[in-house]
Amino acid sequence: MRQVRVYADADAVAESTAARLLLSISDALAVRGRADIVLTGGTVGIATLAAAAASPLVRTVDWTSVHVWWGDERFVAAGHADRNEGQAQEALLHSVPLPEDNIHRMGSTDKYATAEDAAQAYAADIAAAGTPQWDVLLLGLGPDAHVASLFPGHPVFTSSDAETHAVHDSPKPPSDRVSLGLPSINRAREVWVVAAGEGKAEAVADSLRRTGVPGGAVDGSERTLWLLDAAAATHI
Incomplete structure (x- = not known):
């Protein structure tokens, strides 16, 4: 089931999504005793974590029972400013009592020779955790309607x-990345797509109309939630 929620501006999207995320984590913990959430980068995604x-x-939230994953990552050195996980660490993760073993980072060039190696290692990490059905999977949306690093x-x-992919020749730098695949994304109970700004309006419309773009190919098994600001919603 796809649902669309429209807010006044990007700040309102981030604040609302943050509240939803924290409540959803608490609900998952109450029902299953564990929560698996998948984070995204991007301006709104990181603003959501800061909120x-x-x-x-x-x-x-009982953070000791929360596991954090990523939808995609730039295949660069650990600590590089482009890394989604570093931005997430600064925005939220460093400020909550989340055990290090519960933070499932995608591999970097310091540890893996190729993006293929990093993608295979992440697939193995997912399998070792029992191939979780993600409770909430957050995605940003590019102006070309890409999600994660699926262009x-x-x-x-x-x-x-595949469960995970190495991505080369990304149209958006850096060119080498690691990404979850559609089967992994669509295994989530809930997929939330966040987008803000007039530059995303056409991509939002194309995705909601399922015109063959990546944004139109993602769906949670229970709910798909589009969280937009008014500017991004102008073409729907």
Whole structure:
């Protein structure tokens, strides 16, 4: 089931999504005793994590039972400014009592020779955790309607159904990345797509109309939630 929620601006999207995320984590913990969430980078994605860190609800979560994963990562050195996990660490993760073993980072060039090696290692990490059905999987949306590092027309999006992918020749730098595949994304109970700004409006419309772009190919098994600001919603 796809649902669309529209907010006044990007700040309102981040604050609302943060509150939803913290409540959803608490709900998952109450029902299953564990929560597996998949984070995204990007301006709104990281703003959402910062808003979560500032929310009073953050103190109600038993972080020792939360596992954090990523939808994609730039295959660069650990500590590089482009790394999604470093931005997430600064925005939220460093401020909550989350055990290090519960933070499932995608591999970097310091540890793996190739993006293929890093993708295979992440698939093994997922399998070792019992192939979780993600409770919430957050995605940003590019102006070309890409999600994670699945780009329109790219071979990884058009021809492969693996759990994880190495991505080369990304149209958005850096060119080498690691990404979850559609089967892994669509295994999530809930997929949330966050987007803000007029530059995303056409991509949002194309995705909601399922015109063959990556944003139109993602769906949670229970719910798909599009969280937009008014500018990004102008074409729907």
